[in-house]
Amino acid sequence: xxxxxxxxxxxxxxxxxxxxxxxxxxxxxxxxxxxxxxxxxxxxxxxxxxxxxxxxxxxxxxxxxxxxxxxxxxxxxxxxxxxxxxxxxxxxxxxxxxxxxxxxxxxxxxxxxxxxxxxxxxxxxxxxxxxxxxxxxxxxxxxxxxxxxxxxxxxxxxxxxxxxxxxxxxxxxxxxxxxxxxxxxxxxxxxxxxxxxxxxxxxxxxxxxxxxxxxxxxxxxxxxxxxxxxxxxxxxxxxxxxxxxxxxxxxxxxxxxxxxxxxxxxxxxxxxxxxxxxxx
Ligand SMILES: NC(=O)c1ccc[n+]([C@@H]2O[C@H](COP(=O)([O-])OP(=O)(O)OC[C@H]3O[C@@H](n4cnc5c(N)ncnc54)[C@H](OP(=O)(O)O)[C@@H]3O)[C@@H](O)[C@H]2O)c1
Numbered sequence: 001x002x003x004x005x006x007x008x009x010x011x012x013x014x015x016x017x018x019x020x021x022x023x024x025x026x027x028x029x030x031x032x033x034x035x036x037x038x039x040x041x042x043x044x045x046x047x048x049x050x051x052x053x054x055x056x057x058x059x060x061x062x063x064x065x066x067x068x069x070x071x072x073x074x075x076x077x078x079x080x081x082x083x084x085x086x087x088x089x090x091x092x093x094x095x096x097x098x099x100x101x102x103x104x105x106x107x108x109x110x111x112x113x114x115x116x117x118x119x120x121x122x123x124x125x126x127x128x129x130x131x132x133x134x135x136x137x138x139x140x141x142x143x144x145x146x147x148x149x150x151x152x153x154x155x156x157x158x159x160x161x162x163x164x165x166x167x168x169x170x171x172x173x174x175x176x177x178x179x180x181x182x183x184x185x186x187x188x189x190x191x192x193x194x195x196x197x198x199x200x201x202x203x204x205x206x207x208x209x210x211x212x213x214x215x216x217x218x219x220x221x222x223x224x225x226x227x228x229x230x231x232x233x234x235x236x237x238x239x240x241x242x243x244x245x246x247x248x249x250x251x252x253x254x255x256x257x258x259x260x261x262x263x264x265x266x267x268x269x270x271x272x273x274x275x276x277x278x279x280x
Pocket of ligand 1: 006007008009010011012013028029030033034035036055056057058059060075079097098099100127145146147148149150154
């Protein structure tokens with residue numbers, strides 16, 4: 001099987017590419033491959049002779065998306081439209097990686113794959129547009145939602161908390177934004193398993209969590225500090241309302257993996273994954 005991987009220089013795209021024989025991967029990332037250029041996308045796909053597109057490229061700066069929603073839509077919405085149209089023409093499936101931020105976060109429990117989408121910020125709205133195009137322009141698609149990714153060397157919450165703890169004497173983190181941290185290596189394995197099944201549809205792939213385990217950003221930060229040997233580090237609890245930023249995240253962004261689990265695809269528990277990651 002040959003794969004075209006968009007965003008293959010990013011956290012997730014590079015991890016997926018690394019798991020495959022180089023000869024079976026066509027990378028598609030900036031500056032050579034811009035998903036917002038429809039003609040380039042069509043020609044690129046035509047020439048690549050691949051069996052599937054795994055679409056990881058995105059404008060992932062959530063505050064940037066809030067400040068410039070038109071740019072967010074151009075990349076995350078129209079970029080996905082371009083890929084979906086090209087995949088429809090070539091009759092190959094598209095696996096779109098999406099986000100927990102397509103939900104509004106008001107549900108009391110974890111979100112299932114078919115819960116109502118209602119994004120509340122520019123990033124979520126642009127990713128929802130991408131989902132809409134994949135779902136409505138293609139017969140063969142996977143929409144794979146995930147959350148709170150981290151990988152060695154990537155720009156992510158674990159590295160940020162460790163850096164900030166080095167720089168500052170104390171930190172304040174929100175207790176009312178909930179989600180499941182997800183190790184990129186586990187997600188990459190899960191995505192490759194899933195696209196091997198040809199069971200097209202809607203999926204949530206996040207690391208596993210025990211029933212009722214809905215960690216907050218504060219819980220995640222506390223775990224990172226404790227596991228990094230900073231158990232006494234002053235970590236203050238604040239609310240989303242106390243923290244001024246351009247983008248408002250959905251308060252509850254916890255995803256439940258139900259459809260992938262039904263196919264036998266589950267990722268390791270998030271607490272074990274974070275502990276392993278930090279202990280190196
Ligand atoms: N990171 C998370 O916590 C998280 C959570 C939920 C869902 N997701 C989704 O998971 C996917 C992968 O995320 P990630 O963390 O691996 O993202 P990432 O590290 O930011 O990688 C995204 C890649 O896409 C490239 N890109 C941006 N605009 C492009 C364009 N117009 N054409 C082609 N490539 C372009 C980026 O290039 P530049 O760096 O040069 O811009 C980058 O190499 C994304 O779809 C994201 O929405 C991520």
